[in-house]
Amino acid sequence: xxxxxxxxxxxxxxxxxxxxxxxxxxxxxxxxxxxxxxxxxxxxxxxxxxxxxxxxxxxxxxxxxxxxxxxxxxxxxxxxxxxxxxxxxxxxxxxxxxxxxxxxxxxxxxxxxxxxxxxxxxxxxxxxxxxxxxxxxxxxxxxxxxxxxxxxxxxxxxxxxxxxxxxxxxxxxxxxxxxxxxxxxxxxxxxxxxxxxxxxxxxxxxxxxxxxxxxxxxxxxxxxxxxxxxxxxxxxxxxxxxxxxxxxxxxxxxxxxxxxxxxxxxxxxxx
Numbered sequence: 001x002x003x004x005x006x007x008x009x010x011x012x013x014x015x016x017x018x019x020x021x022x023x024x025x026x027x028x029x030x031x032x033x034x035x036x037x038x039x040x041x042x043x044x045x046x047x048x049x050x051x052x053x054x055x056x057x058x059x060x061x062x063x064x065x066x067x068x069x070x071x072x073x074x075x076x077x078x079x080x081x082x083x084x085x086x087x088x089x090x091x092x093x094x095x096x097x098x099x100x101x102x103x104x105x106x107x108x109x110x111x112x113x114x115x116x117x118x119x120x121x122x123x124x125x126x127x128x129x130x131x132x133x134x135x136x137x138x139x140x141x142x143x144x145x146x147x148x149x150x151x152x153x154x155x156x157x158x159x160x161x162x163x164x165x166x167x168x169x170x171x172x173x174x175x176x177x178x179x180x181x182x183x184x185x186x187x188x189x190x191x192x193x194x195x196x197x198x199x200x201x202x203x204x205x206x207x208x209x210x211x212x213x214x215x216x217x218x219x220x221x222x223x224x225x226x227x228x229x230x231x232x233x234x235x236x237x238x239x240x241x242x243x244x245x246x247x248x249x250x251x252x253x254x255x256x257x258x259x260x261x262x263x264x265x266x267x268x269x270x271x
Contacts, residue, residue: 019034019043019045019049020033020053021071024062028067029063031053032071033070033076035071038078038081039074039121041080041125041126042080042125042126043084047100050107054107057112058112064214065114066110066115067207069116069119070119074121076116076120076126076142077121079147101158104132105158107132108133108229109225110225111225112222113214113221114134115137116133118136118138118142119142119202120199121144123144123145123181124146124155127144127163128155130144131158131162131163131166136187137194137195137196137209138184138188138193138202140185140197142184142193143181143183144184159176166191217250217256219252219271220247220256223247252271255267
C-alpha cells in the first residue's frame, strides 16, 4: 500500500492508495496506475483513487503538472474491470457511466497540464483515460483502441466524444464500430497521440515537455485550457476574449512583459 502525504499549506492530508503509486519531484506529479497483475485495468476502487488523486492535484500548490502512466511495460491501462459491470441493469449502468465521466472530467478540466505517457495497451477505459489527459505521448509498443462493441456495449467514460474531437468523426466511427486496435504510429498519424518514442525514453520525453510547459505562465496555461475546450462552441471566441482579459490582470502578465522588455527570463508565480 502506498501512503502518500500531500502538504497543502496549513492542510495536511493523506491519501490511502492501493492501486495507484504517486511521486512528486520538482513540481511534476507522476501518477502510476499500479495493478500489474490485471494489466492496470480500472476497477471501481481505482476510479475512486483517481478522483482522490485529482482532488490533491487541484489543491496542492506544489504540484505544477501531472504525468499519468501505467506500471510495467505491457500496459498503460488495458481496460475496465469487466466483472464489475457484466451484471448491470440500465439504471446502474447509466450511473456507472456518469461516474466515470465525472472522474475523467476532473482530469480534462484540470487547470494544470496533464500528460498521458502511454506505455503499452490503452484499451477501452484505458484509452478513455489517456484521451482525458490534455495530450498523449506513446511508447513505440503502444496499442490503443475502444473494443467495447465486441462486448455488446459502447465506451461510457466519454470515449465517443473525445475520440471524435481528437481524430474526427470518420475515424472515430471506424475505430468504435470495428473495435480494432491501432498501433502507436497509426495513433500518431491520426492525431490521437502527439509523439512516439522508445519505451525507455517515454517518461523522460513527458518530463521534458512538462518542464517546458512549467517554464511558462501557470495563470495563462489555466486560461488556455478552458479556451481550447471551448473551441467549436458558440461561446468559444468570447471565452478566449474573456480569458485574454483575465490574463492581463495577473502578476504573471506583468512579469512576462517586463522580462521581455528587460531581455531576461521571466519568473512566473501563477498569480
